[in-house]
Structure formats: structure tokens, C-alpha cells
Amino acid sequence: MGPSIDLAATTGAVAFGIPRGAPAFGIERGAPWDYCFRYNHFVAAPFYLGTAAAINLGNTNSCIAGYDFAPGSTYYQFCIPSWVAVTDNGTLSGEAAMDHAALSPGTAISGFMRLIQRRLGDHVVQREMELVPYKITERLGWASIQVEAGQDGRAKEFSPADLAGILISELKHKAEAHLGREVAHAVIAVPIHLTYTARRALVAAGRFEYGFRGVKVIDQQISAAAAYQHHTKQGDGKAVLVFRLGGRTSDATIFKFINGTTRYITARSDLFLGGDDFTARIVDYMVELISQQHQWDIRQDKKALLRLRVACEHAKKALSDQEETLVQVDSLVDGVSFSAPLTRAKLEELNQDLFDRAMGLLEEVVMGTGKPRVDSRKDMVDEVVLVGGSARIPKVRQLVKEYFHGREPNNRQGVEPEEAVVLGTAILSRPEAARYIEECFDHLYGDG
Structure with a gap:
């Protein structure tokens, strides 16, 4: 199993939001605790309607959304793949x-x-x-990404924050082109495991590099x-359990909204479990089929x-949406196309252990609620x-429905699961919802 981050297991002393003795890959906090953001100039008055955009930076896709000034506060949203490529002429x-x-x-970077x-x-x-094809090096003490680009093959180096920027x-440009005016402020949704230092870096970069006058994170x-x-x-x-299965990371969190503040009960993250892993299993299966049918080893051909x-x-x-489909690639190798059937049952067979890992993450967070009996721990989730x-x-x-004894996961009509985060961030960027962010900001990592 990938690294599992326990955000509620320790009562150790905390400095800058990271307890002494915490593992290198996670943040741990004593429970119960509030997990929000405190840093003096980060807490500001509510953003005026239409001046703020919500941004969700994902490992697979990144989105921007918000509301304009029009009557009825029309909602807009744009998403792009989270890829950056380096060329002779820039990025x-x-x-x-x-x-x-x-x-x-x-020369292309993702994840x-x-x-x-x-x-x-x-x-x-x-x-x-x-796991990645590019080179990870060190710059100024932090992990940096190096790629070779251009005809001379000269290496170019970027920090992950540079790439996020x-x-x-691009997202800011798309929103401003749609609105016909400047987007002055941003509320950036971040994963719960993102460190205090990383959050500060995003806020600072948002203000001084990306051109926003005000930036908040949630x-x-x-x-x-x-x-x-x-x-x-x-x-x-009510106790809300959010189970997020992203492109490359997953997490499960239980918290409550109480009088405009957010109280976390328990949380777990797996930084190496996501949709890309499910896809990788299909790729491995198809590579074997191709080897059997055509005697090709396409792992040596990066483009293919x-x-x-x-x-x-x-x-x-x-x-x-369907029980069976085709995996088709035109002119895969030497002008020869490839096509093979794939069923839902085969997909589930190839990924059974990954489904087990995902449910193990869910089990960990429910068991972390501290209730004496397993059923009572499940029942405390509203x-x-x-x-x-x-x-x-x-x-x-x-599997989630079976785990909760037949209870359906919340499925509000009109909310796409991969767009829920940016939609919710846009909702919370509105002036009437600002207290949820601002009260939350007053409690992050204590007063450190």
C-alpha cells in the first residue's frame, strides 16, 4: 500500500503545522482539531461577487470556475489537462x-x-x-523537475510550483477572456495532505507571480x-465523509460543519493510488496482448x-456506462493498427487489489472515529x-454502498464527481459563503 497519511493520530507538539517526529510524507494532528489556514495577510474581507475565481489544481485535470456580475450570477467553468510541455520557444x-x-x-510533464x-x-x-519519465533533481533545497528540450538537448529546470503557475x-487567461475583464482574486482548492510550506508558497505565488490581488486556499x-x-x-x-479518488492520489476525510467552521474528525491519504493506476493495469494487459498477437514490445516505443x-x-x-468496449489505436506501430475488446468484468479483475486498497483507506478513516463498535462508527457518518x-x-x-449497508453515496443531480471540488470552491468564493473560509482560516495549524 502507498504511504497512508494519518492526520489525526498524534498529540505531539506542532511547529508551523507539522508535528515533531511526523513522517516525511505526511502531516499528523491531534484530534479533535480544526484544519484551516491562519496567516495574517491571508485572511481578508469577502471577495466581491464576480471578482474571484475558484481554482482546483489536480494531477490529471485543472479547472477554474466562478460567477459573473450578471443578474442571476451566471456560473462559468473551464478545465484543462494538467500537462506542461517544454519547447524551443517556451512552454x-x-x-x-x-x-x-x-x-x-x-519534453512533457504531468502529475x-x-x-x-x-x-x-x-x-x-x-x-x-x-514512476516518472522525467528527472527529479534538487534546487535550493527543494525537489525540482528537469527535462531536455530543444535541438541542442539542453536541460531546463522547473519547480513543481513553477509548473502549477x-x-x-492559462486558466486565469481563459476566465478573463470569457468575462472580458480581470479576475482579481482566487480561492485555490488544495489536497488535505499539502504541507503548510506548500500552501504558503501557493498563496505567495498567486499574489506576486500570477497577478491575483487576493488569494485564499481551502x-x-x-x-x-x-x-x-x-x-x-x-x-x-452532520458528519460528512468525503471519499476522493483522484487521478493519482486518494483520500478519505470525516468532518463536520459547525456554526460556519469546519471541524475535522479524522482523515487518511494514499498519495499513490488513483485513476492512473487503474489505467496502468489496462495498459499492462494490452501490452501483453500486443506481444502475443504481433510479437511487439511497445514498451520500447514511448510514442506508441x-x-x-x-x-x-x-x-x-x-x-x-457500458459493459464492453474496444481499445483501438490506429497505426500503433509501423502503420499497423491495434484493436481488442475490454469488458467491465475484466477491468474489475485487473484492478481488484487496487479496489481493495481504496476500501482499506475508507475503512481506516471510519475506524479512526474512535467509536467503540464498527457499526456505530459507520452509523456516525451522516x-x-x-x-x-x-x-x-x-x-x-x-463497494462503498455495500460498506455502508446499502446507503447510496450522495449524488446531487447536476454535480459531476470530477467537477465537484471546483464547483464547491466557487460556491464558497461567493460573499455570502465567505465566513466558511474565513472562520476556517482562523484555525489552520493553530496559532503557530
Whole structure:
């Protein structure tokens, strides 16, 4: 199992939000505790309607959303793939970067969010170095990403925060082009495991590099719950479990909204479990089929392997709505196309141990509530919110439903699981909801 971060297991002393003796890959806090953000100039008056944008930076996709000044406060949203590519003329981001990756895989970067403000010796960084095609080095004491680009093959170096900034800049540009005016402020949704140092870096960069006059951060779990209206008076005092299965990371969190503040009960994260891992199992299976049918080892062909991965990702998504589909790649190798059937049952078979890991994460967070009996621990959860792209996988929803004795995960009509976080962040960026962020900000990491 990947590193599991226990955010409520220790009562050790805390300095800058990280307890002495905490593992290199996580943050631990004594329970009960409030997990919000405190830093003097971060707490400001509510942003005026239409001046703030909500941003969610994911390992797979990144989104911006908000409301304009029009009557009825019209909602807008734009999403791009979380890819950055390096060329002779600069950088590409989003769709353009992902397309460039198909032509020059070694010059494109994705999945870098979990590296933000981590030391090279950090457990997470060391594990990441085993998984990614690009080189991870050290710059000014922090993990940095190095790629070779250009005809001379000269290495170019970026911090993960630099790359996040490139995505934020494109998202900001899209929002401003849509609105026809400047987006002055930002509320950025971040994963619960993001360190204090990384949060400070994002806020500072947002103000001084990305051009925002005001920046706030909020945990993705709070935003997801807000998308399902659990922050309203009707949800006050209820225990909400948010189970997020993202592209590369997963987490489960139980908390309550109490009088406009957020009280965390328990939380766990697995930084190496997500939708990409499910896709990788399909890729491995198809590589074996290709080897058997054509005697090709396409693992030696980065371009072919990337195109196969894209086809497997499409097939995985299709199986959320149908029982069988085809994995198809035109001109995969030497002009020869590849096509093979894939069933939902086969997808579940290939990923059974990963489903078990996901449910183990859920079990850990429920057991962490401290109730004496297992059933009472499950019963203390009033609402279950399932978000992230992998929340669409029928097997995931089935397992969660069975775990909670037939209770359906919250599924508000019109809320897409992979868009719940940015929608909730946009809701909380509105002036009438500002107290949820501001009260929350007053309690992050204590007063340290």
C-alpha cells in the first residue's frame, strides 16, 4: 500500500503545522482539531461577487470556475489537462502540451502536484522518482523537475510550483477572456495532505507571480462537501465523509460543519493510488496482448505506449456506462493498427487489489472515529460524498454502498464527481459563503 497519511493520530507538539517526529510524507494532528489556514495577510474581507475565481489544481485535470456580475450570477467553468510541455520557444500547457507529449514524450510533464515544496529526500519524492519519465533533481533545497528540450538537448529546470503557475496562468487567461475583464482574486482548492510550506508558497505565488490581488486556499474536501450543499444550515452538525479518488492520489476525510467552521474528525491519504493506476493495469494487459498477437514490445516505443495509454483511458471511462468496449489505436506501430475488446468484468479483475486498497483507506478513516463498535462508527457518518474521476467506476460505487449497508453515496443531480471540488470552491468564493473560509482560516495549524 502507498504511504497512508494519518492526520489525526498524534498529540505531539506542532511547529508551523507539522508535528515533531511526523513522517516525511505526511502531516499528523491531534484530534479533535480544526484544519484551516491562519496567516495574517491571508485572511481578508469577502471577495466581491464576480471578482474571484475558484481554482482546483489536480494531477490529471485543472479547472477554474466562478460567477459573473450578471443578474442571476451566471456560473462559468473551464478545465484543462494538467500537462506542461517544454519547447524551443517556451512552454505549452493544457491540451497543447498533452498533444505535444504524443510527439515528444520526454519534453512533457504531468502529475507533478504532489511534489510541490517537498525535499528531495522526502519519501513521496523518492517514490515519485521511480514512476516518472522525467528527472527529479534538487534546487535550493527543494525537489525540482528537469527535462531536455530543444535541438541542442539542453536541460531546463522547473519547480513543481513553477509548473502549477503555468497552469494557473492559462486558466486565469481563459476566465478573463470569457468575462472580458480581470479576475482579481482566487480561492485555490488544495489536497488535505499539502504541507503548510506548500500552501504558503501557493498563496505567495498567486499574489506576486500570477497577478491575483487576493488569494485564499481551502481543502478540496470542504469544497466537495459544499458542492453537495452540506455547508448550509441543513447540514450543520452532520458528519460528512468525503471519499476522493483522484487521478493519482486518494483520500478519505470525516468532518463536520459547525456554526460556519469546519471541524475535522479524522482523515487518511494514499498519495499513490488513483485513476492512473487503474489505467496502468489496462495498459499492462494490452501490452501483453500486443506481444502475443504481433510479437511487439511497445514498451520500447514511448510514442506508441503513450497512444495506447490514451486509448486505454478512453476505454476505462466508457466502461462506466457500458459493459464492453474496444481499445483501438490506429497505426500503433509501423502503420499497423491495434484493436481488442475490454469488458467491465475484466477491468474489475485487473484492478481488484487496487479496489481493495481504496476500501482499506475508507475503512481506516471510519475506524479512526474512535467509536467503540464498527457499526456505530459507520452509523456516525451522516453523509457520504464520493468525488474524483474514479468515482464514476461502478465497482467503486458498489463497494462503498455495500460498506455502508446499502446507503447510496450522495449524488446531487447536476454535480459531476470530477467537477465537484471546483464547483464547491466557487460556491464558497461567493460573499455570502465567505465566513466558511474565513472562520476556517482562523484555525489552520493553530496559532503557530
